[in-house]
Amino acid sequence: xxxxxxxxxxxxxxxxxxxxxxxxxRVLLAVSFAGLISLSxxxxxxxxxxxxxxxxxxxxxxxxxxxAEGAAMEISNLMSAMVSTMQTTTHFLHDGAAEDKNFTHAxxxxxxxFKGFQTGSILNASGREVAKVSRIVTTNELTFxxxxxxPMWSTVQKGKTYLGSVSISKDTSxxxxxxAVPIKDNLGQFKGAIVGELSxxxxxxxxxxxxxxxxxxxxxINHNGRVLGHSLLVQVLRGIQLDEGLTKDIFxxxxxxxxxxxxxxxxxxxxxxSVVLDEYDWAAIYEIPVTEAYLPAFRxxxxxxxxxxxxxxxxxxxGIVIAKHLTRPLQHLSETASRIAKEDFSSKxxxxxxxxxxxxxxxxxAMAARLETVLSDLSKAKEKxxxxxxxxxxxxxxxxxxxxxxxDREWHRAVRAQTKLSLILMDIDHFKLFNDHYGHSAGDxxxxxxxxxxxxxVGRGTDLVARYGGEEFVCVLPDTDSKGAKLIAENLRTAVTxxxxxxxxxxxxxxxxxxxGVATVPPRNxxxxxxxxxxxxxxxxxxxxxxxxxxxxxxxxxxxxxxxAR
Amino acid sequence: xxxxxxxxxxxxxxxxxxxxxxxxxxxxxxxxxxxxxxVNTFKNTTESFKQAxxxxxxxxxxxxxxxxxxxxxxxxxxxxxxxxxxxxxVDLVFATTNGGAGxxxxxxxxxxxxxVFAVVMAPLESGIVDSLEAPSGNVTGIRNGLSDFVGKRIExxxxxxxxxxxxxxxxxxxxxxxxxxxxPVQRAAAHNGVALDIVELDTPMKIIDYLNxxxxxxxxxxxxxxxxxxxxxxxxxxxxxxxxxHALPVIGNSVNNLKHGCLFSYHIDNNEEGRIAAMIAAxxxxxxxxxxxxxxxxEPVLHVNSQAAQRLGLTIGDDLRAFGEVLYEQ
Numbered sequence: 063x064x065x066x067x068x069x070x071x072x073x074x075x076x077x078x079x080x081x082x083x084x085x086x087x088r089v090l091l092a093v094s095f096a097g098l099i100s101l102s103x104x105x106x107x108x109x110x111x112x113x114x115x116x117x118x119x120x121x122x123x124x125x126x127x128x129x130a131e132g133a134a135m136e137i138s139n140l141m142s143a144m145v146s147t148m149q150t151t152t153h154f155l156h157d158g159a160a161e162d163k164n165f166t167h168a169x170x171x172x173x174x175x176f177k178g179f180q181t182g183s184i185l186n187a188s189g190r191e192v193a194k195v196s197r198i199v200t201t202n203e204l205t206f207x208x209x210x211x212x213p214m215w216s217t218v219q220k221g222k223t224y225l226g227s228v229s230i231s232k233d234t235s236x237x238x239x240x241x242a243v244p245i246k247d248n249l250g251q252f253k254g255a256i257v258g259e260l261s262x263x264x265x266x267x268x269x270x271x272x273x274x275x276x277x278x279x280x281x282x283i284n285h286n287g288r289v290l291g292h293s294l295l296v297q298v299l300r301g302i303q304l305d306e307g308l309t310k311d312i313f314x315x316x317x318x319x320x321x322x323x324x325x326x327x328x329x330x331x332x333x334x335x336s337v338v339l340d341e342y343d344w345a346a347i348y349e350i351p352v353t354e355a356y357l358p359a360f361r362x363x364x365x366x367x368x369x370x371x372x373x374x375x376x377x378x379x380x381g382i383v384i385a386k387h388l389t390r391p392l393q394h395l396s397e398t399a400s401r402i403a404k405e406d407f408s409s410k411x412x413x414x415x416x417x418x419x420x421x422x423x424x425x426x427x428a429m430a431a432r433l434e435t436v437l438s439d440l441s442k443a444k445e446k447x448x449x450x451x452x453x454x455x456x457x458x459x460x461x462x463x464x465x466x467x468x469x470d471r472e473w474h475r476a477v478r479a480q481t482k483l484s485l486i487l488m489d490i491d492h493f494k495l496f497n498d499h500y501g502h503s504a505g506d507x508x509x510x511x512x513x514x515x516x517x518x519x520v521g522r523g524t525d526l527v528a529r530y531g532g533e534e535f536v537c538v539l540p541d542t543d544s545k546g547a548k549l550i551a552e553n554l555r556t557a558v559t560x561x562x563x564x565x566x567x568x569x570x571x572x573x574x575x576x577x578x579g580v581a582t583v584p585p586r587n588x589x590x591x592x593x594x595x596x597x598x599x600x601x602x603x604x605x606x607x608x609x610x611x612x613x614x615x616x617x618x619x620x621x622x623x624x625x626x627a628r
Numbered sequence: 629x630x631x632x633x634x635x636x637x638x639x640x641x642x643x644x645x646x647x648x649x650x651x652x653x654x655x656x657x658x659x660x661x662x663x664x665x666x667v668n669t670f671k672n673t674t675e676s677f678k679q680a681x682x683x684x685x686x687x688x689x690x691x692x693x694x695x696x697x698x699x700x701x702x703x704x705x706x707x708x709x710x711x712x713x714x715x716x717x718v719d720l721v722f723a724t725t726n727g728g729a730g731x732x733x734x735x736x737x738x739x740x741x742x743x744v745f746a747v748v749m750a751p752l753e754s755g756i757v758d759s760l761e762a763p764s765g766n767v768t769g770i771r772n773g774l775s776d777f778v779g780k781r782i783e784x785x786x787x788x789x790x791x792x793x794x795x796x797x798x799x800x801x802x803x804x805x806x807x808x809x810x811x812p813v814q815r816a817a818a819h820n821g822v823a824l825d826i827v828e829l830d831t832p833m834k835i836i837d838y839l840n841x842x843x844x845x846x847x848x849x850x851x852x853x854x855x856x857x858x859x860x861x862x863x864x865x866x867x868x869x870x871x872x873x874h875a876l877p878v879i880g881n882s883v884n885n886l887k888h889g890c891l892f893s894y895h896i897d898n899n900e901e902g903r904i905a906a907m908i909a910a911x912x913x914x915x916x917x918x919x920x921x922x923x924x925x926x927e928p929v930l931h932v933n934s935q936a937a938q939r940l941g942l943t944i945g946d947d948l949r950a951f952g953e954v955l956y957e958q
Contacts, residue, residue, distance in 0.1 A: 174947065197927070199776070202819035296924060
């Protein structure tokens with residue numbers, strides 16, 4: 063046998079009435095649903111937004127590249143036409159007589175065709191200017207210079223076209239780019255060159271045709287980063303030089319356009335797309351403010367963000383609604399269980415919700431039904447027990463306990479109401495002899511009959527007849543003076559006598575008689591019900607002493623032995 | 629019990645805020661530009677200035693307001709207009725001619741209102757700017773390079789009419805542009821073997837009277853100087869009638885002069901000056917740094933009147949045809 067003692071099984075229950083602690087299921091569900099769905103919307107939206115942003119950025123760069131290529135093409139075509147005209151003019155020069163008149167005519171033709179040329183010169187084989195025409199300066203004011211030791215001269219001597227950097231014209235003091243084309247005779251011998259001073263304003267004229275929006279800029283730089291032409295004329299004249307690193311970067315990628323974000327001369331963040339013109343070692347650049355370049359992308363991001371937020375908002379609302387839907391039956395169940403705990407079985411349990419909730423509801427219903435039955439049985443048993451605890455088992459009258467409670471209650475009521483309270487204490491005369499003669503069963507039957515008589519005679523609902531003990535009975539008469547009490551006592555005595563219950567061994571009569579002691583008091587706080595009982599008992603004693611089968615009344619509580627009999 | 633109402637309201641309010649913020653327009657304050665037209669000859673400059681703003685997307689009367697004052701070479705009137713622009717705190721002033729630019733320069737002193745000028749001769753020498761490369765004081769513009777190229781007019785005249793030996797020029801010495809105009813013309817005339825008949829005639833009436841007195845002119849060509857007197861309608865008409873009567877070539881000051889019979893004009897393109905000025909002004913108005921902008925030199929264009937040449941029995945050579953633009957060809 064195991065000696066292990068088992069502790070009784072304990073169920074820990076929350077203290078009744080205490081508010082529940084912890085997270086609400088509804089909140090938990092709402093937060094979970096709303097959070098998860100919103101998170102999902104945010105993540106997917108974020109990915110899409112980022113994708114859109116990159117896509118829009120790419121589109122912006124492509125668009126810029128297209129414009130940069132347009133600018134490059136414009137410049138390229140212009141320069142090609144210009145160089146081509148100069149080359150054609152050289153043929154004319156070596157074909158015809160090399161006279162001053164022809165030189166001037168040829169140069170005027172070039173200057174007329176290309177308004178960008180500030181001056182046009184013809185150099186002889188020694189690098190000396192032999193003819194010159196200026197758009198602005200009069201012939202007599204022109205300077206004639208020697209180009210012999212210049213990079214331009216060494217280039218044209220090799221039969222190549224020369225495109226110089228920015229320099230200041232000796233004649234017009236304007237910033238110009240020197241363009242030179244070699245002159246060769248029919249045998250291919252070098253005979254000199256045609257040189258033009260190309261005004262930087264000329265390239266502006268070409269670039270300004272691009273119809274740029276405000277904030278946009280198209281320009282051309284040479285390999286040193288010097289701006290040769292700019293869609294905004296003043297920028298050319300400001301002699302802008304691009305950062306060396308940026309210039310290197312632009313010219314390092316000649317295969318296609320390149321795009322980069324940078325800060326321009328005006329300290330603006332710009333998106334810059336460049337296309338290198340290999341033929342001239344120039345680059346065409348198109349730039350727009352970063353904010354404008356990415357405006358569609360930013361708009362896309364804003365719209366996506368708004369859509370994401372709206373989705374998240376509706377997801378949260380839907381989450382809350384679902385949480386509410388799920389938890390509402392539980393809340394109902396909880397409220398119903400609370401009412402059941404208060405023995406209110408009238409509430410209807412929810413018959414909707416999820417299967418689990420319906421199952422829980424049914425179980426709670428069954429439990430409630432069973433509880434209701436148990437409580438009902440318990441209540442009945444309790445009532446019965448209570449009733450039995452206050453009733454005399456033999457006679458069915460109120461027992462001594464009930465009498466004590468009733469007298470105490472009526473005593474206090476009489477004290478509060480200042481009414482009189484009477485008590486009749488009664489006893490069957492020579493009942494021992496009855497028992498001895500007829501036996502205890504008959505004695506019990508006698509007691510029953512007397513009880514019935516007493517109950518019948520004392521008709522007021524407020525009066526109480528009780529078995530005081532053995533053959534003694536007592537009757538409490540609230541709001542009754544001694545006269546009334548005596549009358550009732552006499553009625554009782556008469557009724558018992560009239561019942562004529564045989565009592566052959568009685569020394570008073572051949573039938574059962576009873577003696578009555580009546581006491582009446584106006585109860586006071588300084589007295590007690592016990593005194594009333596003792597007074598009634600003394601009166602009863604007096605009635606017995608006087609020969610039994612009589613009523614003795616005591617009007618007031620007097621010292622024992624001082625009964626005023628009537 | 630979870631009360632969702634405040635949450636929904638808060639999120640709704642946040643969403644509305646985001647929507648409003650993202651959809652909010654970027655309404656800019658309309659710009660006010662004060663314009664001083666020095667003389668009416670350059671009306672097309674101010675017109676093209678305004679038109680260039682419209683072409684750049686501005687809407688006149690909504691996003692931009694132009695307040696143009698016609699100075700008519702009246703310095704007091706221009707001074708008063710510029711002072712009013714300062715009082716009314718315009719966003720930018722555009723001034724033409726030295727008179728207009730000078731008036732505005734004085735009125736704008738001590739303010740941060742930028743000024744763009746056009747058709748201004750020798751802006752450095754006349755004190756309108758302190759540097760051609762980086763002028764300070766929010767002032768920039770286009771320099772009228774008349775003194776650079778005006779000598780070419782004599783050269784072109786001798787090219788078109790090789791028989792010309794003496795050119796009459798009615799001059800107003802006191803007019804500011806005269807000092808920029810006359811010296812290069814005199815140099816070019818000397819180089820090309822042409823004599824100049826420079827006569828001080830500072831009112832239209834004096835010009836008319838002078839011509840009426842010329843029964844047999846001693847000169848064989850007329851050059852219109854950039855002075856108001858010969859540009860006045862009655863004086864101009866008298867000059868052109870005189871030239872027609874005596875078969876004299878007239879060198880004009882602008883392309884407009886050609887339609888009244890001038891042989892040619894080698895001049896700045898006033899329309900382009902206005903467009904370039906507008907381009908600079910637009911840049912300045914959007915440039916918070918207010919960096920100095922270099923002064924731009926105007927570049928001349930040649931226009932030749934084919935009908936006038938034909939009437940005078942002159943031939944326009946291919947080189948000049950290439951160099952400039954021939955108008956009114958039949």
